[in-house]
Amino acid sequence: MAIDDVTKITETIAWTDITEGCKIEAAGNSRLFNTGEWRVDTPVFIKEKCTHCLLCVPVCPDSAIPVNNYKRADFDYEHCKGCGICAKACPVGAIEMKEGGK
Amino acid sequence: MSIRERLSGNEAVAIAIRQINPDVMPAFPITPSTEIAQMVATYIANGQVNTEFIPVESEHSAMSAAIGAEAAGARSLTATSSCGLALMWEVLYVAASSRLPIAMAVVNRALSSPININCDHSDSMGARDAGWIQIYSENNQEVYDNFVQAYRIAEHPSVRLPIMICQDGFYTSHAVENMELLEDREIKDFVGEYAPESYLLNSRQPLSVGAYGLPAYYMEAKRSQLEALKNAKQVTLEVAEEFARLSGRNYGLFEAYRLEDADYAMVIIGSTAGTAKDAVDKLRAEGKKAGLLKIRLFRPFPGEEIAHALKNAGFIACMDRTESFNGQCGPLGAEVKSALFNARLMPEVINYVYGIGGRDVAVENITSVFEDLIRIEQTKDAGDRYRYLSLRE
Numbered sequence: 001m002a003i004d005d006v007t008k009i010t011e012t013i014a015w016t017d018i019t020e021g022c023k024i025e026a027a028g029n030s031r032l033f034n035t036g037e038w039r040v041d042t043p044v045f046i047k048e049k050c051t052h053c054l055l056c057v058p059v060c061p062d063s064a065i066p067v068n069n070y071k072r073a074d075f076d077y078e079h080c081k082g083c084g085i086c087a088k089a090c091p092v093g094a095i096e097m098k099e100g101g102k
Numbered sequence: 103m104s105i106r107e108r109l110s111g112n113e114a115v116a117i118a119i120r121q122i123n124p125d126v127m128p129a130f131p132i133t134p135s136t137e138i139a140q141m142v143a144t145y146i147a148n149g150q151v152n153t154e155f156i157p158v159e160s161e162h163s164a165m166s167a168a169i170g171a172e173a174a175g176a177r178s179l180t181a182t183s184s185c186g187l188a189l190m191w192e193v194l195y196v197a198a199s200s201r202l203p204i205a206m207a208v209v210n211r212a213l214s215s216p217i218n219i220n221c222d223h224s225d226s227m228g229a230r231d232a233g234w235i236q237i238y239s240e241n242n243q244e245v246y247d248n249f250v251q252a253y254r255i256a257e258h259p260s261v262r263l264p265i266m267i268c269q270d271g272f273y274t275s276h277a278v279e280n281m282e283l284l285e286d287r288e289i290k291d292f293v294g295e296y297a298p299e300s301y302l303l304n305s306r307q308p309l310s311v312g313a314y315g316l317p318a319y320y321m322e323a324k325r326s327q328l329e330a331l332k333n334a335k336q337v338t339l340e341v342a343e344e345f346a347r348l349s350g351r352n353y354g355l356f357e358a359y360r361l362e363d364a365d366y367a368m369v370i371i372g373s374t375a376g377t378a379k380d381a382v383d384k385l386r387a388e389g390k391k392a393g394l395l396k397i398r399l400f401r402p403f404p405g406e407e408i409a410h411a412l413k414n415a416g417f418i419a420c421m422d423r424t425e426s427f428n429g430q431c432g433p434l435g436a437e438v439k440s441a442l443f444n445a446r447l448m449p450e451v452i453n454y455v456y457g458i459g460g461r462d463v464a465v466e467n468i469t470s471v472f473e474d475l476i477r478i479e480q481t482k483d484a485g486d487r488y489r490y491l492s493l494r495e
């Protein structure tokens with residue numbers, strides 16, 4: 001059975017309806033899941049210090065730093081896991097890590 | 103038209119691969135399966151096939167590359183033995199649970215240690231619960247015929263699971279026997295072109311493979327996978343029927359040899375079945391009702407059919423060519439006994455470990471097993487129900 005919309009695979013699905021090998025006939029669907037709730041530390045964006053060099057963007061393993069019009073926007077907390085890599089990469093200290101998931 | 107040939111089991115599989123002309127073969131050499139990859143590489147070098155050969159750095163990589171290729175939409179295969187199969191362990195499960203119909207030529211060999219390159223079934227028996235279909239072969243003709251049927255079973259829409267075609271290391275893989283091949287065209291028509299429904303390189307339909315399955319999904323995913331494996335039983339029979347029309351050679355889920363009225367039955371896997379048939383004939387000539395059941399399909403295990411075939415036997419010997427270290431039975435013994443129990447049959451079942459690490463098994467050794475069964479009937483004393491055959495005491 002082909003499920004082209006991942007939102008149809010829910011926690012109430014019967015074994016007879018689950019897709020073959022849990023394949024999903026769609027791309028980019030990880031965006032639909034709020035995996036940011038696993039976070040135990042949280043990066044904080046200090047907008048005033050940011051030079052929009054975008055060095056933090058490619059190092060984020062979760063693509064959780066949005067860019068609009070070449071400007072770095074605030075974190076996507078639905079997907080940020082709080083790993084802190086971006087804070088290490090930022091040359092001007094525009095990202096601070098704080099304890100806790102919120 | 104069939105072609106008469108003299109070939110080793112490895113040559114027979116390599117020729118089947120050439121005739122099928124699959125898309126991708128990642129492989130890493132290991133005795134006694136090395137020749138298969140080597141011969142396919144030669145066919146590629148000679149321009150006889152257009153299979154993409156990937157020389158990988160390990161068997162873990164071989165299986166991973168086969169998974170990637172198969173998910174991309176390519177008909178893939180590999181060959182391995184022993185520790186090579188053990189190194190694939192982790193990814194074997196990924197191939198099966200991602201429902202990728204990869205074919206693998208397994209040339210059965212003992213696992214270390216002590217280091218041993220000879221035949222037993224500890225490698226594929228260790229992988230028996232990975233979700234693959236497993237088919238075992240008695241001789242060169244069977245391993246060729248089984249390999250030709252492999253993709254038809256694995257790729258069937260109601261199955262879509264990987265398949266191992268097993269043969270005994272050296273006894274089958276290296277010994278040359280007379281056999282019959284089918285014409286290239288006949289094989290091509292029988293196996294057909296691979297047309298997966300969904301695959302990663304299909305630009306018209308994006309696909310995600312390898313999703314994360316939380317506790318809310320995992321059980322449903324496994325149950326659905328089990329259904330596909332169970333479906334493989336019926337598909338194996340259908341493919342065998344079609345193959346019989348093409349080749350004149352008949353295959354089922356297992357082979358029953360002089361079993362119908364047998365009081366003493368042996369259940370066995372692989373090349374020793376040939377030796378055991380000789381022993382059965384000798385005993386029959388003496389008026390002793392011996393019979394044989396040779397496993398072909400081990401996964402899924404055709405328990406109901408096997409219990410039915412054994413229903414008239416009062417004394418059964420299950421022959422395991424591996425030690426399973428649970429202290430009470432081998433994998434074949436466990437399957438057969440649970441199948442009999444489910445069918446509410448209570449014959450005496452003695453489970454033997456035989457031939458491990460390539461220990462020779464002669465007709466006399468097999469005959470001694472039947473004699474044990476006869477003695478148990480006479481003395482009404484089963485003794486140890488889990489024993490070793492031809493062990494020095």
Ligand code: SF4
Nearest residue numbers: 060080081083084086
């Ligand atoms: S903390 Fe880690 S996950 Fe979160 S935005 Fe920074 S790099 Fe990405």
Ligand code: SF4
Nearest residue numbers: 050051053054056090
């Ligand atoms: S690395 Fe620092 S300065 Fe550069 S865009 Fe990211 S937050 Fe802004």
